[in-house]
Amino acid sequence: MTRKKSTQIIRLLLLFGTIVSLYFVPWPILKARLTPLPNSVQEQVNKATDYGFEGIIVYIDKKGVGPTYFTAGFHNSEKKSPANPNSLFKIASIDKLYTAVAISKLVNAGHLSLDKTLDDYFPELAGRIENSDKITLRMLVMHRSGIPNFTDTPDYWNDPAKNEQEALDKILDMPAKFDPDDKYEYSNTNYLLISKLIERVTGGSKFNYIKGNILDPIGLKNTFASIHDVDINNVMSGYYVGVKEDIKTADYGSMLATAEDVGIFLRALNEGSLFEGEEQKIYSSIYVYDHTGLIPGYQSIAKYHKDIDAVVIQFTNTTDFNGYNWSLSEIMYNRIVKMISNKT
Secondary structure (H helix, E strand, O other): OOHHHHHHHHHHHHHHHHHHHHHOOOHHHHHHHHOOOOOOHHHHHHHHOOOOOOEEEEEEEEOOOEEEEEEEEEEEOOOOEEOOOOOEEEOHHHHHHHHHHHHHHHHHOOOOOOOOEHHHHOHHHEOOEOOOOOOEHHHHHOOOOOOOOHHHOOOHHHOOOOOHHHHHHOOOOOOOOOOOOOOOOOOHHHHHHHHHHHHHHHOOOHHHHHHHHHHHHHOOOOEEOOHHHOOHHHEOOOEEOOEOOOOOOOOOOOOEEOHHHHHHHHHHHHHOOOOOOOHHHHHHHHOOOOEEEEEOOEEEEEEEEHHHOEEEEEEEOEEOOOOHHHHHHHHHHHHHHHHHHHOO
16 A cells, blocks of 8 residues: 555544544534634523523622622513522532632631541541541541542432432442542542541531531621521522423522622632631641532532632523533633633
């Protein structure tokens, strides 16, 4: 075979591969990425319904500009009530930021040690969680424990745990995913155990500790422990693709907050005003300064962008099985950040 012929065949194979790959491209995602940026953030937010979201809330706190709010779509689709910037939203795993701050405060006060093990704090779990004698509190906070994630157990979201003990029971006696501190792997079980530990050492609920030591000092009044603590009409509806009904009354154990409350908390976290003494140093050694959240019906992104000194919070109230909606929410978020960055 000549070199020329070989080159032609390679080109044909590459062309064929490109055609095949394009066949499987999720076109809504590609279109969202490639569409030119509009002239304003509100125009971008208005595209939420094109992206498949029932509703969206965006909060931007840019230093020197002050908080601004953008919404599109519905607070409740059935009632056709418009998205409200002051709606409560299930923030899911964003609450890990609050939990990690609580741990930092308790460690700084000498009530906990990052180097003590699960066996030290939960002797009743010895033999029920593999490596419990080697897994430290530090490893739990940093997702380096190797403990299986209870939300990854078979059919979890079709039959979610009704309480923390049921959730924990789902992974007891399971083999570890890896040796302690061997690598990072996100596990909600880590923070379930941390929550139980906070309650054990403080003698009250985790949320009460967070409220008294984190929320109240910075004046946050629109952050709550669960849907049972709020007027359900104030909660933004949640939707799952293929399910017609509003699923906001489903209790997955999530905290709720307004976008503004999350934004104020996030700025205080990043600027350090949440901390006293060695608390920030402790926090910086164990956890991150931004987060995302995802549970059925609710997606959230909370980040501080140091280069433009801006906090940007985004809530979208529609999720799906294949993850397209999550990808689209990230595209929406990144385009908004790019727009406000270009105006710096």
